[in-house]
Amino acid sequence: MRVVVQQEPFDLGAEANAFAAADTGMGAIVTFTGVVRDLARGDLDVMEIEHYPGMTEKALTKIAAEAQERWALGDVLVIHRYGRLAPGDRIMMVATAAPHRKDAFEAAEYLMDYLKSRAPFWKKEITGAGAGWVAAKDEDEDALTRW
Amino acid sequence: MDVLYFAWVRERIGIPRERVETGAETVAQLVEELRAREPRYEAAFADLSALRVALDQGLADFDAPLAGVREVAFFPPMTGG
Numbered sequence: 001m002r003v004v005v006q007q008e009p010f011d012l013g014a015e016a017n018a019f020a021a022a023d024t025g026m027g028a029i030v031t032f033t034g035v036v037r038d039l040a041r042g043d044l045d046v047m048e049i050e051h052y053p054g055m056t057e058k059a060l061t062k063i064a065a066e067a068q069e070r071w072a073l074g075d076v077l078v079i080h081r082y083g084r085l086a087p088g089d090r091i092m093m094v095a096t097a098a099p100h101r102k103d104a105f106e107a108a109e110y111l112m113d114y115l116k117s118r119a120p121f122w123k124k125e126i127t128g129a130g131a132g133w134v135a136a137k138d139e140d141e142d143a144l145t146r147w
Numbered sequence: 148m149d150v151l152y153f154a155w156v157r158e159r160i161g162i163p164r165e166r167v168e169t170g171a172e173t174v175a176q177l178v179e180e181l182r183a184r185e186p187r188y189e190a191a192f193a194d195l196s197a198l199r200v201a202l203d204q205g206l207a208d209f210d211a212p213l214a215g216v217r218e219v220a221f222f223p224p225m226t227g228g
Contacts, residue, residue, distance in 0.1 A: 034228050050154055052220060055204035080227065092228060112228055118206070120220075121227035122154035133155050136224035 001068065001076045003060045005051065007083040012090060019077050019095045026074040028101035030108040032094050038087035043127045049082045049091065052120035056080070063114040067096070070110070071103040078111065080121065113143045148213070150181075152191070153222035156198065159191040167219075174200050175209045177219065191221070199224055 004010075012033055020029045036047045064076045074097040081091055094111045098104040123134040151164045171177035178195065181188045192198070200207050201220040213219070 052151070052153055052201070052204070052222070055201055055220070058204055116228035117225055119227040120153065120201070120222065120225050122223065123226045124154070133223065134226045136226050141224070 001064050003057060003064060004079045005056050006081055009090065010079050012093060015077065015079065015093065016095060019097065023074045023097060026097040026099060028098050028104040030096050030104040032108050032112055034091040036085045036087050036089045036091055039125065039127065044087050044125055045128065046126040047085045048124040048126060049085065050122045051082045055120050059119045063111060063118060067107045067110050071098065071107040073098050073103060073107055110147055113147065116140045117144065148216060149218045151218065151220040153220065155223055156191050156221050160187050171213055173213060174207065174211050174219065177213060178209065197223060
């Protein structure tokens with residue numbers, strides 16, 4: 001398992017390639033990448049991501065360990081950025097490796113569901129008109145009940 | 148203990164962390180003490196349903212005991228991913 005919390009960009013291709021090449025016993029690699037989405041008005045200047053250093057790493061590690069307990073996985077990778085990002089920037093990625101795809105897909109969805117509402121990150125959208133914190137969605141909390 | 152604030156809780160209170168000497172036995176009691184301090188704390192803690200709390204970097208409930216806790220953090224629901 002590898003959990004990384006960093007300000008700087010990550011190389012999606014290099015990370016995915018290295019992850020996929022690590023274990024020849026894995027027949028399925030799933031990767032998910034989160035990207036800063038512009039607002040409907042197209043005026044998002046900055047997405048600022050705040051986090052809780054220390055707790056963030058603990059929370060992500062716990063979520064990844066739970067996924068590994070639940071599914072037959074070879075490995076798990078979680079990278080999440082913080083700081084000031086622009087529309088189109090990659091915020092985070094998860095990757096799961098498993099002998100079979102069902103485990104890899106389900107574990108990746110589980111990681112994303114928990115990471116959205118159980119890892120201490122907060123997003124703030126900054127436009128020319130002002131700044132506002134992104135509110136948590138009920139559907140994100142509801143998504144946890146299916147696990 | 149150290150009390151930390153994140154996101155709009157930090158902005159409303161105006162500081163990211165502070166040292167608090169308290170006899171509060173639970174998180175809820177600590178919240179009441181803080182709320183009574185100044186309007187900026189009252190503004191931050193007005194609606195507990197909009198807040199989450201972590202004790203020593205693990206999520207907890209507002210009725211959780213504070214005995215032995217070194218770090219309390221208050222923040223809005225998380226929006227990662």
